[in-house]
Amino acid sequence: MHARTRCSIPLLVALFSWLPGAQAADWNYRLGEDAPAFSLKALDGKVLSSEDLRGHYAVLSFMTTWCPFCNASAPHFQKLFQDYRDRGVRVLIVDIDEKNKPVKAFVAKHGLTCPILMDADGKIATLYAPPKEFIPDLERQEVMIASFAIIDPAGKVRFLTLNDKPEEFDARLTKLRSRLDELLAAK
Amino acid sequence: MRAAPLLFLAIVAQAANAALPQVASVAVDEAPTVRAGESVTLRVTVSVKPGYHVQANPVLNPALIPLTLTVPATPSASAGKPVYPQAKRMRLLGSDEDLVIYDGTFALEQPVSVSKDSPPGETTLEGSLRYQACDDRHCLLPRSLPVQLKLRVQAR
Numbered sequence: 001m002h003a004r005t006r007c008s009i010p011l012l013v014a015l016f017s018w019l020p021g022a023q024a025a026d027w028n029y030r031l032g033e034d035a036p037a038f039s040l041k042a043l044d045g046k047v048l049s050s051e052d053l054r055g056h057y058a059v060l061s062f063m064t065t066w067c068p069f070c071n072a073s074a075p076h077f078q079k080l081f082q083d084y085r086d087r088g089v090r091v092l093i094v095d096i097d098e099k100n101k102p103v104k105a106f107v108a109k110h111g112l113t114c115p116i117l118m119d120a121d122g123k124i125a126t127l128y129a130p131p132k133e134f135i136p137d138l139e140r141q142e143v144m145i146a147s148f149a150i151i152d153p154a155g156k157v158r159f160l161t162l163n164d165k166p167e168e169f170d171a172r173l174t175k176l177r178s179r180l181d182e183l184l185a186a187k
Numbered sequence: 188m189r190a191a192p193l194l195f196l197a198i199v200a201q202a203a204n205a206a207l208p209q210v211a212s213v214a215v216d217e218a219p220t221v222r223a224g225e226s227v228t229l230r231v232t233v234s235v236k237p238g239y240h241v242q243a244n245p246v247l248n249p250a251l252i253p254l255t256l257t258v259p260a261t262p263s264a265s266a267g268k269p270v271y272p273q274a275k276r277m278r279l280l281g282s283d284e285d286l287v288i289y290d291g292t293f294a295l296e297q298p299v300s301v302s303k304d305s306p307p308g309e310t311t312l313e314g315s316l317r318y319q320a321c322d323d324r325h326c327l328l329p330r331s332l333p334v335q336l337k338l339r340v341q342a343r
Binding site: 064065066067068069070071072073075076102105106109135137138139141142143145146163164165169170171172173174 | 327
């Protein structure tokens, strides 16, 4: 290989690694970033915004009623809501792009009593989603279905799981609880 | 004039669905020859991309979206109730309920009746197959595939 070509190759690699698309695999899952702001109407008609969560740890579940992963984790999410309520943790569901009727049926089936925020057009879910280069085969809403986030009292993201790693889905939310316990212990 | 905005919305919705990449494909038996007034069953073969599965029909949890073949009638022919294959069972880690699913390649049986007055020649029923797929990590938005059922009609 020509000497000039040998020198050019590392330069090209460095150049391409700087481009946004090439860094997709290193996405930071928004850790430490300000959580995207939202103001959504809940199933009960009340409006809840991200500002209302300030001063508390908050756990968000992004879901749809037809998603099997979401149905599997729903009872465990309800238990999490009950277990952490007295510790000041705000636990809520963000339903992506659905009408009230199926969500009400979902609430009844799983006995959910946590707030259910209606992200009617999926825009909030999309704000939390990674850039298009990350899991590029999926729509941004699809990436967020069955994902979970922990936001700290200052509004920063402290945990985000997208089930993108092999065998990561666990309906019992073991990793989510573990991380929440770590954060609460460090307060 | 009232229908125009609705038609526009329908076209936009169809275009949006069309933009979603498919993880399944459909093939239908070659057009059988059938006499006017008689019935035939067509096999509709579905192939799901490796790594994915689709919710079966019927589903165990009514909130889930079952694989559904819908074929509107025409003046020449009408489709009966499709017969769906036996499903496989699986359970997600930590879940209290089984899921029933299809994966790989499988076939539905679609009965079709030709009307007594159907003229001879080729006739086509335009249907759609709706499905909702997941892999081991993500669930995809529901998608639809066009399905054409073709028949060669002979006079009675």
